[in-house]
Amino acid sequence: MSNKMFAPELFRPPMDFPDIPYDHLLRKAAENNPDRPAIIYHDLNFTYRETVSMVNGIANGLYELGLRKGDHICLYITNRPEYIITFIAAASIGVVVSPMNPSYKEREISYQLSDSEAKAILVQSELVPTLNLALSQKEFPHLQHIIVTGARKPESLPNAILFAQLLRQSSPKKPPHVDITGDDLLALPYSSGTTGLPKGTMLTHRNLVSNNLQFITALSINLSDVALLFLPFYHIYGVMLTGSFLACGGTQVIMERFDLLKSLELCEKHKVTYYFAVPPIILGLANAPIDLSKMKSVQYIFSGAAPLPTDPARRLQEKIPGRVVQGYGLTEASPLTHSQPRDPELIRLGSIGLPVHNTECKIVDIEDGTRELPQGEQGELLIRGPQVMQGYWHAPEESARALQDGWLHTGDVAYVDEDGYTYIVDRKKEMIKYHGFGVAPAEIEALLLEHPAIVDTAVIGVPDDEAGELIKGIVVKRADTAITEEELLAFANGKLAGYKRIHLIEFIDVIPKTASGKILRRELQEREKARLRGQ
Numbered sequence: 001m002s003n004k005m006f007a008p009e010l011f012r013p014p015m016d017f018p019d020i021p022y023d024h025l026l027r028k029a030a031e032n033n034p035d036r037p038a039i040i041y042h043d044l045n046f047t048y049r050e051t052v053s054m055v056n057g058i059a060n061g062l063y064e065l066g067l068r069k070g071d072h073i074c075l076y077i078t079n080r081p082e083y084i085i086t087f088i089a090a091a092s093i094g095v096v097v098s099p100m101n102p103s104y105k106e107r108e109i110s111y112q113l114s115d116s117e118a119k120a121i122l123v124q125s126e127l128v129p130t131l132n133l134a135l136s137q138k139e140f141p142h143l144q145h146i147i148v149t150g151a152r153k154p155e156s157l158p159n160a161i162l163f164a165q166l167l168r169q170s171s172p173k174k175p176p177h178v179d180i181t182g183d184d185l186l187a188l189p190y191s192s193g194t195t196g197l198p199k200g201t202m203l204t205h206r207n208l209v210s211n212n213l214q215f216i217t218a219l220s221i222n223l224s225d226v227a228l229l230f231l232p233f234y235h236i237y238g239v240m241l242t243g244s245f246l247a248c249g250g251t252q253v254i255m256e257r258f259d260l261l262k263s264l265e266l267c268e269k270h271k272v273t274y275y276f277a278v279p280p281i282i283l284g285l286a287n288a289p290i291d292l293s294k295m296k297s298v299q300y301i302f303s304g305a306a307p308l309p310t311d312p313a314r315r316l317q318e319k320i321p322g323r324v325v326q327g328y329g330l331t332e333a334s335p336l337t338h339s340q341p342r343d344p345e346l347i348r349l350g351s352i353g354l355p356v357h358n359t360e361c362k363i364v365d366i367e368d369g370t371r372e373l374p375q376g377e378q379g380e381l382l383i384r385g386p387q388v389m390q391g392y393w394h395a396p397e398e399s400a401r402a403l404q405d406g407w408l409h410t411g412d413v414a415y416v417d418e419d420g421y422t423y424i425v426d427r428k429k430e431m432i433k434y435h436g437f438g439v440a441p442a443e444i445e446a447l448l449l450e451h452p453a454i455v456d457t458a459v460i461g462v463p464d465d466e467a468g469e470l471i472k473g474i475v476v477k478r479a480d481t482a483i484t485e486e487e488l489l490a491f492a493n494g495k496l497a498g499y500k501r502i503h504l505i506e507f508i509d510v511i512p513k514t515a516s517g518k519i520l521r522r523e524l525q526e527r528e529k530a531r532l533r534g535q
Contacts, residue, residue, distance in 0.1 A: 015357045017213045017386065021180040022091040022205045025212060025247035027052060033223055033249045040270060041081050041254045048249070051085070053172040058089035058163075061170035065120070065145050065161070069094030069178050072116050072142075072188065075234065076100040076109065076131060077124040078256045082149050082163055083233045084242050086122050091186055091205070094178045098188040098200065099234035103515065106133035110140075115394065116188055116200060117142045122163065125150030132156050182206030188393055189236050191331050200393030201236075201331045208243060210386035211334035214356040215244045218339045219274075219300075223249030226297075227274040228266055230255035235516050236335040237305050241276055260284060268294040275301045275322075278517030279308050280456070282324065286312040287455060298322040304329060304336075305516040307424050309446040310350045317349075328352035328424060332408055334387040337361065338422055351421040352414075359385035362407075363416055366428060366438075369409065378425055381414040382407040413440060430521055432461035433468045437499040441521070444492070444502060448473055451491050453481040458511045458519045462504060462528055472504040474524060476511060 018024075030038075030048035039046045046054070067073065073090050075097060077083050090097045098116040100109065102124065109131060113121065119142055123131050128148060146160040153160055186205045190198035215221075227245045229252050231238045245252040253270050255263065258281060266272065275298045277285075282303050285292065295301075301316070301324045308326040317324045323344050329335030338361070340346070340353035347353075355361050363379040365371040373379045388408045391399030402409055413425040426440030433439070441459035448457040456476040461469030473492070477483055485505040493501045512520040 012218065012354060012357045012359075015213075015217060017210050017358065019182040019206060020209060022186055022208050022243070023055065023088050025209060025243065026055065026088055029223075029247060029249040036223060036249060037251045038246060039081050039084065039252055039254065044081065046081065048246075051246070054081075054085045054167060055089045055092065056172050056174055057167045057170040058085050059092040059175035060173070061166035062089060062095060062120070063093050063175055064170065067093065067095050067120060067145075069180070069184070070096065071119040072096045072098055074098045074100045074113060074116060074118040074121040076102060076104070076127055077122055077149065077233075078102045079229065079233050079238070079254050080124070080149070080256065081254065082122065082124075084246075086147075086163075087239075087242070088246075089175075092175050092178070094180050094184060096185045096188055098190070099239065100190075101232070101234050101515065102127060104130070106130060106137060109134040110138050112190060112198070113140050113143060114138070116190075119143065120145040120147065122147045123149070125152075125154065128154045128157065180205060182209070185390070187239065189234070189239065189331055199395055199398065202390040202393055203334055204390060207334045207387050207389065208239070210358065211240060211336055212244045212247045214358065214385075214387060215240055215336050215339075216248045218336070218342075218356040219302075220342045221245070221248050221250060221274065225250040225273045226270055227252045227276065228255070228263060228270075228272045229253065229276060230258040230263060231276055231278065231305075232515050235305070236331040237276075237278075237329070237516060240329075240335055260288060261290075264290075264292065264294040267298055268296075271297040273297060273299045277301055277303050278305045279303055279312075280513065280517045282308060282316055283312045283449075283456065286316040286319070292319050295320050295322065300325055302327060306518045307426075307442045307446075308349075309449045311446065311450045313349055323347060324349065326352055328422070330410060330412075332389045332402060332410075333383055333385070334389070336387070337383050337385065348421050351417075351423050353422070354420055355422075356385075359383065359387070361416070361422060363414060366413065369404070373415075375416050375418055378413055378415045380428055381410045381412045381422070381424070383410060384408065432459070432471055434461075434471060434499055435467050439471060439500050444471065444473065444496070444500065447492055447495060448475060448488070451483070451488060453477050453483040454488070456511045458521065458524055459502075460521055460524050460528065463532070470503040471501065472506065472528070473502050474506050474508055474511065476509065477507055 030052045034049035035047050038048045038051045087097050148160045149163045187203040188200045299322045303326040313324045325340040327339035338352040362382050363373045384407050411428045416422050426442045431438045444459040445457045458474045462472045464470045512523045
């Protein structure tokens with residue numbers, strides 16, 4: 001193995017993934033196990049045979065509406081079976097799916113409808129008022145069809161089509177054949193938009209098919225596994241989970257939103273084996289003053305979407321029989337690029353694990369972006385594999401910056417140890433510069449979380465004429481504890497190198513985050529700038 005670049009074939013050898021349209025993964029699973037439960041949602045339980053029948057019905061319905069290969073449809077809906085059915089139905093006829101955050105307001109809806117050039121939108125009935133506000137403020141020349149969930153057509157949308165009606169009136173037989181290749185666009189998810197406007201990420205059938213199979217093989221999941229899915233389906237993490245558990249013949253139990261106690265009940269009721277989470281949920285489970293015995297069937301709690309602090313992960317590990325692991329990915333990679341080995345003896349909690357099958361990674365110098373670094377040295381993580389995006393929608397310059405010579409520049413600072421495990425240090429663009437030294441906020445945050453009085457934290461740089469930036473910790477303390485700024489500084493700074501020492505502490509009620517658990521640092525930084533201006 002080179003001392004500069006980890007050779008993934010030593011751990012996960014290349015595999016021959018089929019180059020097939022996305023919907024074929026579900027169809028093959030249904031052929032093999034037609035009567036197994038595919039989707040459980042409240043009291044509804046759909047078998048694989050029934051799921052394929054509904055996919056066919058909606059695919060035929062969309063086709064009869066005039067949607068054709070290359071057209072775009074937005075999904076403005078929470079975690080529900082209609083989401084999964086429509087996503088795969090659209091894929092069956094070559095229509096491109098653009099998932100939309102159900103918490104969006106009219107301005108954000110308007111932006112994505114326009115930018116994605118959507119010809120149709122599926123909207124949840126409860127979200128119709130917000131969609132109406134967007135429709136009343138701007139014309140959308142591409143938008144021709146509005147499909148609505150629920151039993152009654154909204155009075156405000158007389159030309160809308162009910163999802164249930166579209167399903168009932170359309171044939172459950174396989175839709176008309178559409179010539180789809182692996183290079184054809186399948187999904188246009190938008191990045192979380194923590195900086196600037198969200199960007200549409202162009203993912204092909206090959207990207208998502210490969211990544212579903214990379215996920216299945218890396219985690220060794222199969223038809224006996226049951227996944228609890230409460231992470232938002234509009235996020236690429238959710239897209240991967242819904243597709244992968246249908247592709248492997250497993251069962252997915254859907255929650256519209258996270259509720260800790262309800263999630264435990266569902267784990268016990270359905271004998272859940274995989275519990276997918278983000279770091280705030282890991283923290284919540286670790287701190288929960290309740291018995292977690294209802295998770296006895298859970299073999300793995302898998303954390304992704306943001307760096308996982310090791311302290312709450314270890315504390316949660318002590319409370320459950322299953323394993324707590326983290327993986328890594330990003331929207332631009334469909335998303336999965338790294339995961340822990342399934343063998344518990346090989347798991348390294350602080351690491352994101354090893355590259356998944358058919359994936360290469362390397363660490364390069366942050367400043368020049370090309371010079372490969374030896375093992376153990378920190379630099380930017382680059383990824384190459386079949387799951388990497390084609391580029392950003394309508395953004396050739398940003399695409400060229402992100403994709404160079406076939407490598408995806410992740411913008412994450414990482415290092416690889418002598419055994420090939422990768423460790424994320426922080427976001428490149430979030431590095432704090434103190435007297436010219438780069439300081440990783442995530443490292444300081446993990447340390448602050450080790451204090452028993454702290455339940456959540458974010459670290460940002462505060463402008464300073466002399467130092468460039470000072471390091472500020474913004475923390476949420478337990479309601480039943482009292483701790484001063486001086487006490488917390490003494491606790492943390494005694495464990496940090498001089499250039500990493502925290503200069504300021506602020507106590508707040510909640511850390512602003514995206515739905516996937518990423519800290520909204522820009523919001524905190526703008527708030528800090530306003531404070532400095534005396535606003």
